[in-house]
Amino acid sequence: EIQWGEDGRPFHFLFYTGKQSYYSLMHVTFEKLLNVQKYQDQLIAQDLPLQKEKRNLAGSRWLTKIELEEMLLEKLSDDDYSRFIQLLQKLVALPGSDIEEKYIQKFSKEVPVQMQKVVIEPLQHDERGVAFSTGEGRRKTASATAVVYDNGTGKMTVNGIGILHYFPVLQDSREQLLFPFQFLGRVGKHDAVCTVSGGGRSAQAGAIRLACARALRSFVTEKEVEFMRQAGLLTVDPRVKERNKPGQEGPRRKFTWKKR
Amino acid sequence: RLMQVRWSRYNPSFLEPEVNKELYQKPLEELTEEEREQMELKAVRPIKAAPPSLSSSVFSDPMVSKFTNMMMKEGNKVLARSLMTQTLETIKRKQLEKYHKAPENEKETIECNPYVIFHQALKNCQPIIGLSNITKGGKTYQVPVPLKDNRKRFLAMKWMITECRENKHRRTLMPEKLSQELLLAFNNEGPIIKKKHALHKMAEANRAYAHFRWW
Secondary structure, eight states, rough: OOOTTTTOOOOSSTGGGGGGGHHHHHHHHHHHHHHHHHHHHHHTTTTTOOOOOOOTTTTEEOOOOHHHHHHHHHHHHHHHHHHHHHHHHHHHSSGGGGGGHHHTTTTEEEOOOOOOOOOOOEEEEEESSEEEEEEEEEEEHHHHHHEEESSSOOOOTTTTTEEEHOOOOOOEEEEEEEHHHHTTOTTEEEEEEEEEESSSSHHHHHHHHHHHHHGGGGGGOOOHHHHHHHTTTSSOOOOOOOOOOOOOSSSBBBBBOOOO | OOSSSOOOOOOOBBOOOOOOHHHHHHHHGGGOOOHHHHHHHHHHHOOOOOOTOSSSSSOOOHHHHHHHHHHOOOOOHHHHHHHHHHHHHHHEEEHHHHHHOOOGTTTTTTTTOOHHHHHHHHHHHHOOOEEEEEEEEEEEEEEEEOHHHHHHHHHHHHHHHHHHSSOOTSSSSSSHHHHHHHHHHHHHHHHHHHHHHHHHHHHHHHHGGGGHHHH
């Protein structure tokens, strides 16, 4: 696409920057920022209150770098993109930014708020009429299943062995096992029978913690399930051991640098 | 294109978990504006899993776990944790000894809670201002610079640990030396407080270069 006329002069005044549409966008956005500041000053001069309408932080996100590139028909670098987003955030943070709402909406997208609705299983009852529920958990190669019974004394069994014998040394892992119960305030009220395999001491403890938290969802109100999620009890920990790369000794450590 | 070296397994939209039980039991009216915004954001965004050192029980303290992690060598968390508990035990013992020997009127001033002593000692060790190397015109100057909270805490803990590892008699064990240093720092005495004052004096001496800082 030819961007200069017959005499060789380019049409756009920022042609020689190399990224004409990006820089013109930055200029326009900054002009809007200055407008907003002027509007704020006018309001202050007239002693009117500065309204701050809360933008829905949760429901919208900025355009991604790829979408912005499509919009501008130009390649951008990561640095350029982040600078643009910082400028937009600065514009939004000012109280008088309501006048520029239309302009800002061009660069923000609605995020569908619907998260995956997790189905909470109903309680099952075993032969004696005691309510119980199962849960599964994984952490770093360790996988665990926990069966949590109601009307219990707080005993916990892992692979047929009590927790004090299975985790002899670590106080950390014992704290982790009791974390879901302690958070809900039900320390002495449930019995748990767990099976676990794989991983190490700490990984097995984390897996059992997740399994117990998932099992406890059926015993507890929806609000408390939401509280558990916000405490980080119900998310699977995605951190695993990083793979070793060729040309290096470990995942990050490089070979010893020898000058000759 | 920049390759990210420090990345995490979580998507950047994940938020940090909040473990404190009492915050969840507060009724809606008592929350401030910011807290309400935070709650709305948390209701929509996914949240990271709680790390193994964090728990809602009364015994877990973020400062203590940070200190244990810094004391840990080659991933031996069991040893670091046991050293930490032994240190807190020795502090308690020493304070109880002092308590029982002291006369009636002084008994109230003696602090027996080892966690309180730990926090206060580290707080006393934190420097307010630090030095940073700025190169201008070929020469490197030590410029006084304000420090962030995280950096202050890190420096206090680092000084404490290096002090206990190096300046001790070969036969004394880590818990004893640490408890000694913590008690001295609690009373604003000891080598770590001296180090902090030395840093402050250097910063004061280099006051002339303070305008080199551009942040």
